[in-house]
Amino acid sequence: xxxxxxxxxxxxxxxxxxxxxxxxxxxxxxxxxxxxxxxxxxxxxxxxxxxxxxxxxxxxxxxxxxxxxxxxxxxxxxxxxxxxxxxxxxxxxxxxxxxxxxxxxxxxxxxxxxxxxxxxxxxxxxxxxxxxxxxxxxxxxxxxxxxxxxxxxxxxxxxxxxxxxxxxxxxxxxxxxxxx
Numbered sequence: 001x002x003x004x005x006x007x008x009x010x011x012x013x014x015x016x017x018x019x020x021x022x023x024x025x026x027x028x029x030x031x032x033x034x035x036x037x038x039x040x041x042x043x044x045x046x047x048x049x050x051x052x053x054x055x056x057x058x059x060x061x062x063x064x065x066x067x068x069x070x071x072x073x074x075x076x077x078x079x080x081x082x083x084x085x086x087x088x089x090x091x092x093x094x095x096x097x098x099x100x101x102x103x104x105x106x107x108x109x110x111x112x113x114x115x116x117x118x119x120x121x122x123x124x125x126x127x128x129x130x131x132x133x134x135x136x137x138x139x140x141x142x143x144x145x146x147x148x149x150x151x152x153x154x155x156x157x158x159x160x161x162x163x164x165x166x167x168x169x170x171x172x173x174x175x176x177x178x179x180x
Contacts, residue, residue, distance in 0.1 A: 058105070060105065061109040062110075063075060063076070063113070064115060065112060065128060066115045066178070067120050067128050075089050075093075085131070087135040089135075090112070090136070091138050094107045094136070094139045095107070095139060095142070107169045108168065108170075110172065112171075112174065114128060115177070116177060118177060118178075133171070137151055137152070139169065140162065140166070
């Protein structure tokens, strides 16, 4: 009796959608490039040498610092267990000068091996690096015969004595993720 009218489906305007997607993509690219990146670790890396000579490091000159997922710091040297603060442990390790044969023989030969767990928080990792930097700064201040605060002022003024001590006792840090 009644005829059913079938209408062809209306085509979806893909041209307009492509324009909208392109504009959204352009908007997010511009917004992300304008965002300032403030997080990160400022490291001064040594220059690569062309020599193929291997450096042999004695085990007692390496201090292994382990950061667990809870942010706790531990060292591998038994003689440093009595010190609670990580920066104090590193300072004692640097300032040994062969007094304790299980610790570093000279500050110029010290290597710090920082092992961290994959679930370690970024804040805990940076905290450990700050404590390492603080220990070295206290050591540099002692070598120069000045206070820690005076060293900070001299570093800001790019003092030549501070530059020389930084070159004579470099901060050698090896970062190594631990296996689960």
